[in-house]
Amino acid sequence: MQISLNSERFQFQFRNQTIKITKADLFVILDPASPTSPASLNFQLYAPASPPASGAAPLVANQNPSLPGTLTLSILNPPAPGPVPNVTGGPKCWVLQCLSDLSQVKLVDIMLICEFSASIM
Numbered sequence: 660m661q662i663s664l665n666s667e668r669f670q671f672q673f674r675n676q677t678i679k680i681t682k683a684d685l686f687v688i689l690d691p692a693s694p695t696s697p698a699s700l701n702f703q704l705y706a707p708a709s710p711p712a713s714g715a716a717p718l719v720a721n722q723n724p725s726l727p728g729t730l731t732l733s734i735l736n737p738p739a740p741g742p743v744p745n746v747t748g749g750p751k752c753w754v755l756q757c758l759s760d761l762s763q764v765k766l767v768d769i770m771l772i773c774e775f776s777a778s779i780m
Contacts (some may be wrong), residue, residue, distance in 0.1 A: 661707070664740045665750030673777040682774040683737045685719055685731040685755075690765035698722050700730055701758040706741030710754075717758050733749060 666674045683704070689696050701717035703710075720732035740751040755771075 660755045660769075661743070661752050662748045662755055663752045669775070669777075676777040676779055678775050678777055680740070680773045680775045681735075683734045684772045685718075685732040685734070686726075686768075686770040686772070687732075688767040689728045689768070690767050691728050693765040695763045696728065697759065697764055698732070701760075702732065702766075703756045703758060703759055704753055705738055705756075706736060707743050707752060707754055708741050709738065712727055728759075749761070 664678075664680075668747055669678060685702070685704075687700060699719050699721045701719055703715070705711050717732060718732055720730035721772060723729050723731040738753070740753050755769075
């Protein structure tokens, strides 16, 4: 899944500023009616032109006891988003790749909440 991080993703007052994402929280909401509910899922988060090296440790989203049916993952200092290869002037983005088998898992939603700082260009 490609996650675009263009200016529309941030509040209007930050549109002409440089955004630095310092933390990303991933929430994976599972279908409560699903017969199988994994205890964790493995992910990779990277810029499109910089995929992780083979054998890189995955990011693990685990069951959150305070949010039943939800897997959570916090990523401190995530990689800088990058441009999509072969797209001139396109938005910077991340690629979120699930490394786990999802064939028996029903996902309801995925949310990514970012903490960021903004500075004038």
